[in-house]
Amino acid sequence: MAINWFPGHMVKTKREIKENLKLVDAVIEIRDARIPRASSNPEIEGLTQGKPRLILLNKSDLTDSKVTKEWIKMLTKDDVKAIEVNSLQGDGLKNIKPAVLSLLKEKHDRMKAKGLVNITTRVMVVGIPNVGKSTFINKMAKNNIAKTGDRPGVTKSKQWIKTSIGLELLDTPGILWPKFEDEEVALNLAFTGAIKDEIMDTEELAFKLVERLMKIAPEMLMTRYKLESLDEDPLENLNSIARKRGALISGGEINYNRIAAILLDEFRSGKIGKISLERP
Incomplete structure (x- = not known):
């Protein structure tokens, strides 16, 4: 990304x-x-x-x-x-x-x-x-x-x-730097809202967030969204979360825009849990 x-x-x-x-x-x-x-x-x-x-x-x-x-x-x-x-x-x-x-x-x-x-x-x-x-x-x-x-x-x-x-x-006004050489740094900034959502593909960002939380906070992810288990595929997990939250459009298709907004908001407000994305 x-x-x-x-x-x-x-x-x-x-x-x-x-x-x-x-x-x-x-x-x-x-x-x-x-x-x-x-x-x-x-x-x-x-x-x-x-x-x-x-x-x-x-x-x-x-x-x-x-x-x-x-x-x-x-x-x-x-x-x-x-x-x-x-x-x-x-x-x-x-x-x-x-x-x-x-x-x-x-x-x-x-x-x-x-x-x-x-x-x-x-x-x-x-x-x-x-x-x-x-x-x-x-x-x-x-x-x-x-x-x-x-x-x-x-x-x-x-x-x-x-x-x-x-x-x-x-x-002083907030200052970011010109270019993000490291994708993980860029994603961490985007996950926490330091980069405006308007310039992001929030659906891809939500997918990446699920992928990250599967590694660092799987239990919290399962507890928050009442999932019995996690699939190896982040997209399957995102789909399961969307179904649990009723983020669907007619015909039962996933409303990715809506579930992305829900997931990012709940992560940023700490509703998924107390999560440190980086360790020293």
């Missing part, structure tokens, strides 16, 4: 990130906890070089928590910390300020030694589309400053947001 998606505003975003980096003390990178590798833009590391980085594994309520903890261990290094959060419910957000302050400890100690007391910490928030960046900012600001939408690319212009915990956040 070839996916190639790089709208013009992504180029502009890259330029903005570079220009605004000098205004901030640290960077918060938001990733989807179900796909920490695929939801990390490989260009972010290069773009934000020299700035301490806090990685938020968002939507952690939808994952296998054991796998998420393994990711945190792997991602944490000298100038990078990782924590799990659920921006929608606010879980884990209280750990953000201590994590940012520990990353900036040396810098703040130097400032305090010079007699500076009221230190404002400014942080740039980056991430690919649809990882929950706007939801996170709204939760931190306790009001709807950033526009939210479950469609990628809703956030457009630069804005500073004051929070009640003494951090000022600079929002």
